[in-house]
Amino acid sequence: MAIRLPGYTNANSFAKKPIPTFIDVPKGQNQKFFGRTSRPKEYCEALGQNASFVCRSVYLVKEKRRSERVGMEGASELVAFPLLTTPIESNYRACTIPYRFPSDNPRKPTPAELAWIDLFRNSISSFKKRAESDPTVRDANTKAEMFARRYSEILEDFKKDPEAHGGPPDCTLLCRLREQVLRELGFKDIFKRVKDEENAKAISLFADVVRLNDAIEDGGKRLENLLRGVLAGNIFDLGSAQLEEVFSNDGMSFLATCQNLVPRPWVIDDLDTFKLKWNKKSSKKVIIFVDNSGADIILGILPFARELLRLGMQVVLAANDLPSVNDVTYPELVEIISKLKDEHGQLMGVDTSNLLIANSGNDLPVIDLTRVSPKFAHLASDADLVIMEGMGRGIETNLYAQFKCDSLKIGMVKHPEVAEFLGGRLYDCVFKYNEVL
Numbered sequence: 001m002a003i004r005l006p007g008y009t010n011a012n013s014f015a016k017k018p019i020p021t022f023i024d025v026p027k028g029q030n031q032k033f034f035g036r037t038s039r040p041k042e043y044c045e046a047l048g049q050n051a052s053f054v055c056r057s058v059y060l061v062k063e064k065r066r067s068e069r070v071g072m073e074g075a076s077e078l079v080a081f082p083l084l085t086t087p088i089e090s091n092y093r094a095c096t097i098p099y100r101f102p103s104d105n106p107r108k109p110t111p112a113e114l115a116w117i118d119l120f121r122n123s124i125s126s127f128k129k130r131a132e133s134d135p136t137v138r139d140a141n142t143k144a145e146m147f148a149r150r151y152s153e154i155l156e157d158f159k160k161d162p163e164a165h166g167g168p169p170d171c172t173l174l175c176r177l178r179e180q181v182l183r184e185l186g187f188k189d190i191f192k193r194v195k196d197e198e199n200a201k202a203i204s205l206f207a208d209v210v211r212l213n214d215a216i217e218d219g220g221k222r223l224e225n226l227l228r229g230v231l232a233g234n235i236f237d238l239g240s241a242q243l244e245e246v247f248s249n250d251g252m253s254f255l256a257t258c259q260n261l262v263p264r265p266w267v268i269d270d271l272d273t274f275k276l277k278w279n280k281k282s283s284k285k286v287i288i289f290v291d292n293s294g295a296d297i298i299l300g301i302l303p304f305a306r307e308l309l310r311l312g313m314q315v316v317l318a319a320n321d322l323p324s325v326n327d328v329t330y331p332e333l334v335e336i337i338s339k340l341k342d343e344h345g346q347l348m349g350v351d352t353s354n355l356l357i358a359n360s361g362n363d364l365p366v367i368d369l370t371r372v373s374p375k376f377a378h379l380a381s382d383a384d385l386v387i388m389e390g391m392g393r394g395i396e397t398n399l400y401a402q403f404k405c406d407s408l409k410i411g412m413v414k415h416p417e418v419a420e421f422l423g424g425r426l427y428d429c430v431f432k433y434n435e436v437l
Contacts, residue, residue: 081369082381085402094368095170096399109162115417117155120174124148130190143185150181171396175364189323198294209299210348226304231429232257233300234412254295267424270433283385285314291390293328306347314354322363330359365392395430407434
């Protein structure tokens with residue numbers, strides 16, 4: 001079953017379409033980035049003028065591979081997220097960082113591409129270690145070594161020819177190829193053990209975290225504390241080589257992380273504006289694209305979602321279709337919430353009849369919003385607030401995504417390359433709020 005991107009009928013018509021521009025770029029982001037001075041808005045304007053070659057092959061190969069997976073698994077055709085500003089072709093591009101400019105040599109990797117190739121190379125050893133201990137795969141040690149060798153070769157190929165393997169490379173394609181190699185070798189969920197362990201720990205702490213938040217009488221202060229909890233929970237990210245090492249050695253304390261977030265102002269900091277609007281403008285239906293398992297979903301997102309429910313809002317939590325790094329999946333999220341509910345179906349005294357769990361149709365730690373499941377798209381069509389949570393969904397992709405309704409991008413910066421691009425610090429926070437009047 002073939003899948004067609006909205007607005008494109010074939011490769012030839014695709015080539016004629018301009019790559020989207022961005023007009024919503026935070027002020028002050030004019031810094032040296034990977035050896036060149038770049039303004040994101042100028043980059044986007046340049047792309048809109050003449051750069052169809054930059055991403056044509058990336059999208060086409062993603063289409064082919066995703067089509068093959070969808071066809072094999074009998075899933076529905078993926079569609080565009082209905083709340084993206086239209087026309088999507090000229091208003092949306094998933095990846096945030098400018099990996100390549102129209103003037104760059106298509107046969108030579110750019111400094112940004114080389115930096116991200118190295119970033120993914122640095123994570124190979126931790127992925128290999130996880131794969132070696134996967135009890136569901138026969139000859140896991142041998143196949144883990146095969147994964148490391150194959151993926152390393154792919155990354156080396158990109159250095160020789162950026163157009164190899166459907167390139168030029170960006171974070172989406174690099175993630176896709178890594179997952180493809182793992183799955184072809186039989187590794188369906190190499191982080192399952194650590195996800196189960198961290199989910200169990202976080203579930204045991206959920207009630208205490210909720211009580212601490214409920215004890216804050218001032219609504220504005222309680223909201224800020226819950227949002228800080230979302231940021232603190234987001235540090236549980238084993239897709240980051242730096243955090244994988246820290247987690248393996250020392251573990252992490254959710255409450256300590258809440259207290260030790262980098263001081264404000266954050267690299268993008270619209271928290272005060274959001275709080276002000278929150279008191280004047282109430283949402284009816286909120287879509288939250290969730291990120292990691294463990295403390296992220298259970299101690300960060302769910303207490304926040306519970307507060308939204310308590311205020312009378314409908315909340316839709318959108319989780320991945322398939323496992324990827326330690327991101328929570330749709331079946332896992334259903335199980336987590338069933339464990340947290342009491343015998344009356346409540347979350348610590350709050351009714352959950354307005355809480356819906358959705359399968360986003362995604363299978364990567366980043367997300368292209370032109371490709372979500374039809375059922376989820378229908379469910380989300382009348383929402384008035386979209387929240388993209390996490391570095392992969394809200395910073396590395398979709399930071400500049402424009403929606404028909406209000407939106408919030410919230411996450412922690414856990415890659416030095418992302419911190420450099422934004423002009424911030426490692427473990428800095430992004431809190432980007434856009435209001436549609």
